[in-house]
Amino acid sequence: MTHVAAPLxxxxxxxxxxxxVAKVQAGTDGAVHPPRGFPPYRSSTLRHPxxxxxxxxxxxxxELSGPAFGLTDVTALDRDLTRQHAGEPLGExxxxxxxxxxxxxxxxxxxxxxxxxxxxxxxxxHQLDQHPAPLDPNFTxxxxxxxxxxxxxxxxxxxxxxxxxxxxxxxxxxxxxxxSLFGTAFTQRLVTQMYFPxxxxxxxxxxxxxxxxxxxxxxxxxAYDHGLSVPEWSLGYRWDIVLDGPSATLFEEDR
Amino acid sequence: xxxxxxxxxxVGPFYGYALPFPGGAEVAPVGxxxxxxxxxxxxxxxxxxxxxxxxxxxxPAPDGSRGGAPGSMRRDPVTGRIVGRDGVTFTxxxxxxxxxxxxxxxxxxPPGGVPYLCVLVFAxxxxxxxxxxxxxxxxxxALLSAVPAERRGTLLAVEERPGTYRFDIxxxxxxxxxxxxxx
Numbered sequence: 428m429t430h431v432a433a434p435l436x437x438x439x440x441x442x443x444x445x446x447x448v449a450k451v452q453a454g455t456d457g458a459v460h461p462p463r464g465f466p467p468y469r470s471s472t473l474r475h476p477x478x479x480x481x482x483x484x485x486x487x488x489x490e491l492s493g494p495a496f497g498l499t500d501v502t503a504l505d506r507d508l509t510r511q512h513a514g515e516p517l518g519e520x521x522x523x524x525x526x527x528x529x530x531x532x533x534x535x536x537x538x539x540x541x542x543x544x545x546x547x548x549x550x551x552x553h554q555l556d557q558h559p560a561p562l563d564p565n566f567t568x569x570x571x572x573x574x575x576x577x578x579x580x581x582x583x584x585x586x587x588x589x590x591x592x593x594x595x596x597x598x599x600x601x602x603x604x605x606x607s608l609f610g611t612a613f614t615q616r617l618v619t620q621m622y623f624p625x626x627x628x629x630x631x632x633x634x635x636x637x638x639x640x641x642x643x644x645x646x647x648x649x650a651y652d653h654g655l656s657v658p659e660w661s662l663g664y665r666w667d668i669v670l671d672g673p674s675a676t677l678f679e680e681d682r
Numbered sequence: 683x684x685x686x687x688x689x690x691x692x693v694g695p696f697y698g699y700a701l702p703f704p705g706g707a708e709v710a711p712v713g714x715x716x717x718x719x720x721x722x723x724x725x726x727x728x729x730x731x732x733x734x735x736x737x738x739x740x741x742p743a744p745d746g747s748r749g750g751a752p753g754s755m756r757r758d759p760v761t762g763r764i765v766g767r768d769g770v771t772f773t774x775x776x777x778x779x780x781x782x783x784x785x786x787x788x789x790x791x792p793p794g795g796v797p798y799l800c801v802l803v804f805a806x807x808x809x810x811x812x813x814x815x816x817x818x819x820x821x822x823x824a825l826l827s828a829v830p831a832e833r834r835g836t837l838l839a840v841e842e843r844p845g846t847y848r849f850d851i852x853x854x855x856x857x858x859x860x861x862x863x864x865x
Contacts, residue, residue: 460690461809468692470807473727474853478833480863485824489748489793490800490813490864494740494775497752502762511762530685543700551696569700605694607701613740613800614864618811620691637809638689646688671687672864 434472439595441631452639459671461637468633469594491675493613496539496573506572508542508584516566518547518585520661523621523649526578527668529610534578535670541607542582544568549588549602558590583661589628601628601635606668614672621666622648690810695734697804698779702736703755705766706777709739709790712769716744720799720816720839720847721787724780726807727854731784735805737851739776739788739816746794750774797821798837803851813862816849829860836860 435447447467455462463475483490509516523542527535545551545568548560552567566585574580587602603620610616622635629635629644638644646669655663693701710717720739724732742748754773758765767773778786793799798815815825816839826834836859839847851859 459687463808463810463812465809468807468809470692471809472807473730474732474805474807475809476812476854476858476861477727478858478860480861481825481829482863482865483825484865487824488864489740489742489796489798490862492740492742492748493750494754494773495750495752496754499753499756502757502759504762528685530687532685541701543697545696552699553696555698556696567699605691605697605700607693613802614813616738616802616811617688617690618693618804619688620694634691634809637691643686643689646686647691668688669685 433466435466435469441595441597444595444598444633445631448633448636452636455639457640457643459640459643461639465633465637468637490613491673493609493611493615496609497537498573500539501571501573505570506582508566508568508570508582511567512565514565516546516563516585518566520583521586521664522581522583522655522657522661523604523664523666524579524581524655525649525665525667527574527580527608527670528578529615529670529674534576535574535608535610536576536578538574538609538611540572540574540580542570542584543605544584544603545587545590547585547588549590560588560590586623586662594633599628599631601626601632608668608670610670610672610674612672612674615670615674616672617668617670619668620647623664624648624651692806692809693736693804695806697736702777702779703764703766705764706754707786707788708767709773709776709788711767711772714791716791717789718792718818718845718847719787719789720818720849721785722848722850723784724786724803724805724851725784725853729855731780732805732853733780733782733784735780735784735803737778737780737786737788738802738804739778739790740800740802741774741790741793742795743772743774744791744794792818797823801849801851803853805853808853812853813864814851814859815862816847818847825862833860
């Protein structure tokens, strides 16, 4: 059995929460991924297994293969979240691009990348999001694309706003884009969040801080890249993604 | 070369307008005589249903091929809407959000060559997704023989009636589902 931490009470202040985060981080090593049980992210308390995961090192495991997507699953407009309605959405227009590779640095070719996000005011087009910030009739906040032969993806969207959530008193999420990625194997599946450089909310966000290693956290933050900014049009960010997990080809190379 | 992976983050509560797609649970071609239904509930550590979990399933085709096929979220080029699978091709991929009762159901074909469906769990509150398997037959393989006997049952789907299997997922606590690490 792994150690079971007591759930944190309601109504913690930001200072108390920051102290809880520091306490957990001090006791961890340089793990790549967040621990599934991370008491400062209070929703994790009842939603993570306490038994250790069972290792599977079977070269015949079906998970070493994975779903395929193709041109029929996306349209050319899907990568531009600013063109899904009659008018232009409000906010700061941005382009986000980068490469998706596996741990060996090989490009993940022609695979599906999904992105979803809040609007410029920090509100999602989801009826359970009742943050009293305006919805934007010209912005849904969902896009898809396929990577190219170099593993590159690219989206045009607007920069999302920060928003409050109820994890503790005065809890605010830094602006972020949600990403969903497929590799060549089901084991390489990844859902994560991309953040924007220099956000003052980083230190106060238990979701980002759940990645306890500072170097690992830094890999969730995109770089502003002036060369990607388009004159009179948009600001450019670069964010490369490395998928974890083995694939069938890795096993073959090991033999 | 060995690169350091990008960390996982939770899917959060608001993926519902983005990730689920029409026909995501309808993996089997329309009217296929071998259709099976796998369904169940996702529970948290207090035994409460989880209404904001997202499950994905992956499996070989009935002939055992593992290449999958595009077209799970086929699009209408006129409106851009998802029109779903073409009713013929078996893509092997399912995506199903749990409903307000924490229930899911996927209709698919029996996997070829192996006794299980691969199941991936995302949820609000889950910082890193979890893998498990729904075994349709209690057929010993590399995994089942490695799992302690008292936990093996959490991987076994129960055939409630011919072609309908019940597979519940317990994220924590008594009867906690066996989750997998592929390294």
